[in-house]
Amino acid sequence: MINKSKIYTVSEINSLIKAILENNLPGRLTITGEITNWSTASSGHAYFSLKDENALLPCAMWRSKFSRVKFQPENGLAVLATGSIDVYVPHGRYQFIVDKLVPAGVGALQLAFEQMVKKLQAQGLFDEDHKQPIPKYPQRIGILTSESGAAIEDIKDSIWNRWPCVRLFLYPVPVQGEGAAEEIAAALRDVNRRNKKLKLDILIVGRGGGSPEDLWAFNEEVLARAIFDSKIPVISAVGHEIDTTVADLVADARASTPTKAGVVAVPDMQKVLGDLENYESGLYKNIVLCLRYGEQQLDETAGNIIDAIKQFLAERRERLYKNYEQIVKIEPHRLLGRKTVDLNNWVNRANTAIKAIINQGQMLLTAQTNRLAGLNPKSVLQRGYSITTNKRSGLLVRNAKDVQIADYIITELASENLIESKVTKKQNRNK
Amino acid sequence: MAKNEKKNDISEMSFEEAIRELTDIVGKIEQGKIPLQDSLAQYEKGMALIKHCRGILQKAEKRIEKISKEEQAE
Numbered sequence: 015m016i017n018k019s020k021i022y023t024v025s026e027i028n029s030l031i032k033a034i035l036e037n038n039l040p041g042r043l044t045i046t047g048e049i050t051n052w053s054t055a056s057s058g059h060a061y062f063s064l065k066d067e068n069a070l071l072p073c074a075m076w077r078s079k080f081s082r083v084k085f086q087p088e089n090g091l092a093v094l095a096t097g098s099i100d101v102y103v104p105h106g107r108y109q110f111i112v113d114k115l116v117p118a119g120v121g122a123l124q125l126a127f128e129q130m131v132k133k134l135q136a137q138g139l140f141d142e143d144h145k146q147p148i149p150k151y152p153q154r155i156g157i158l159t160s161e162s163g164a165a166i167e168d169i170k171d172s173i174w175n176r177w178p179c180v181r182l183f184l185y186p187v188p189v190q191g192e193g194a195a196e197e198i199a200a201a202l203r204d205v206n207r208r209n210k211k212l213k214l215d216i217l218i219v220g221r222g223g224g225s226p227e228d229l230w231a232f233n234e235e236v237l238a239r240a241i242f243d244s245k246i247p248v249i250s251a252v253g254h255e256i257d258t259t260v261a262d263l264v265a266d267a268r269a270s271t272p273t274k275a276g277v278v279a280v281p282d283m284q285k286v287l288g289d290l291e292n293y294e295s296g297l298y299k300n301i302v303l304c305l306r307y308g309e310q311q312l313d314e315t316a317g318n319i320i321d322a323i324k325q326f327l328a329e330r331r332e333r334l335y336k337n338y339e340q341i342v343k344i345e346p347h348r349l350l351g352r353k354t355v356d357l358n359n360w361v362n363r364a365n366t367a368i369k370a371i372i373n374q375g376q377m378l379l380t381a382q383t384n385r386l387a388g389l390n391p392k393s394v395l396q397r398g399y400s401i402t403t404n405k406r407s408g409l410l411v412r413n414a415k416d417v418q419i420a421d422y423i424i425t426e427l428a429s430e431n432l433i434e435s436k437v438t439k440k441q442n443r444n445k
Numbered sequence: 446m447a448k449n450e451k452k453n454d455i456s457e458m459s460f461e462e463a464i465r466e467l468t469d470i471v472g473k474i475e476q477g478k479i480p481l482q483d484s485l486a487q488y489e490k491g492m493a494l495i496k497h498c499r500g501i502l503q504k505a506e507k508r509i510e511k512i513s514k515e516e517q518a519e
Contacts (some may be wrong), residue, residue, distance in 0.1 A: 150464075151461045170509060174505075179503070181510065182509045183507065183509070183511070185512040186513075262518065285503065289496055290495055290499060293471055294492070297474060298488075300471070301474060301484060304484040
């Protein structure tokens with residue numbers, strides 16, 4: 015391409031240099047440097063130079079690209095500029111045509127953040143199976159944040175508004191600046207070490223919104239490791255909704271802002287009160303069902319007894335008639351008329367009496383089961399019944415077999431009265 | 446006897462433990478297969494647990510305590 019013996023025109027050599035540069039440099043590259051000679055032309059294009067200790071690079075940024083820059087560039091600012099090298103043939107000058115400009119500080123932080131995420135992710139620090147569940151009804155919550163920031167107030171309010179019956183413990187730590195990450199990490203390890211005494215159910219680590227530099231402590235490895243190692247579940251509550259920090263990724267749960275900490279950490283009191291009410295009415299409904307079921311069993315048993323009595327009566331009557339027939343055979347004339355009447359009377363009276371007893375029994379049963387179904391299940395005791403338990407086993411005594419001689423039994427009477435007695439004798443009333 | 450022990454147990458229960466026990470009892474009674482006498486005892490215990498839970502919910506001190514770096518009885 016280059017011919018040593020050829021004589022080039024100025025235009026030709028400039029074009030050649032342009033072609034060589036364009037062919038040998040990457041189409042797009044990023045250069046770090048400090049802005050100098052900044053000027054914005056009336057056309058909207060920006061002209062400036064990037065420099066370091068030893069060199070200067072002329073730069074231009076066209077209006078369409080410059081309008082997308084979110085910050086105000088100024089002399090002395092360290093930046094990362096991305097674009098391409100261009101040779102301006104008419105002037106024989108080369109310059110850097112910038113299409114993207116970011117402050118070097120933020121760019122560096124962003125890069126560091128991404129590298130940290132990649133590194134810790136590879137080491138499994140963000141794995142779901144390492145996340146500890148957040149206790150449903152915490153009683154003691156530790157908060158690691160600045161004593162003076164707005165975050166502590168936000169966290170406190172967001173928790174107590176939902177769940178007032180939780181005790182909060184503030185562990186004051188610096189949340190920004192040199193050494194903040196180390197101090198928060200040390201505090202995390204400290205409360206973990208002392209948690210036998212502190213008995214914290216949850217830790218909240220956070221701070222309010224700020225610049226990326228302000229939030230930086232929450233991206234540092236030392237803090238990520240301390241969160242990962244915490245035996246107490248950790249909730250992160252850092253910055254604004256849009257901020258994501260390494261602490262958020264490694265924490266067991268994440269609140270998008272300190273004001274959302276309560277939603278993540280504690281249940282809603284109103285809902286829990288509603289649940290309790292449901293349990294209460296459920297218990298009552300079901301205990302009444304239980305009693306009704308018992309009542310039904312009693313009814314069935316009563317029916318069985320009545321049937322048995324009827325059968326017994328029928329058998330006796332049959333035997334009476336047999337005896338009667340034999341008597342009639344022996345003394346047919348004298349006894350017949352009167353005894354027949356007597357016998358019929360006797361049978362009728364017996365039937366009436368038994369029916370009355372059964373009716374009375376049924377009424378009594380109904381009255382009693384109705385009372386059983388009343389609100390206080392212990393009302394049975396008011397009626398003179400008692401509950402006997404074996405002191406040794408703690409089990410209810412239903413049968414003499416449930417106790418042994420010399421066992422102590424506890425008899426529970428109405429009004430929470432208890433009697434303790436010793437078993438001296440066991441027997442069946444009918445034997 | 447066991448009754449007093451039970452009460453002591455309940456008063457020392459955390460909210461979480463009490464709720465767990467409560468749902469347990471509600472479930473058992475719902476199945477309806479426990480003897481009548483036991484169901485009364487369970488009912489009574491369930492009610493005591495609800496009372497205990499409500500008691501915990503009412504205990505709102507709203508006081509923030511400070512933990513300092515130095516070893517210290519909190």
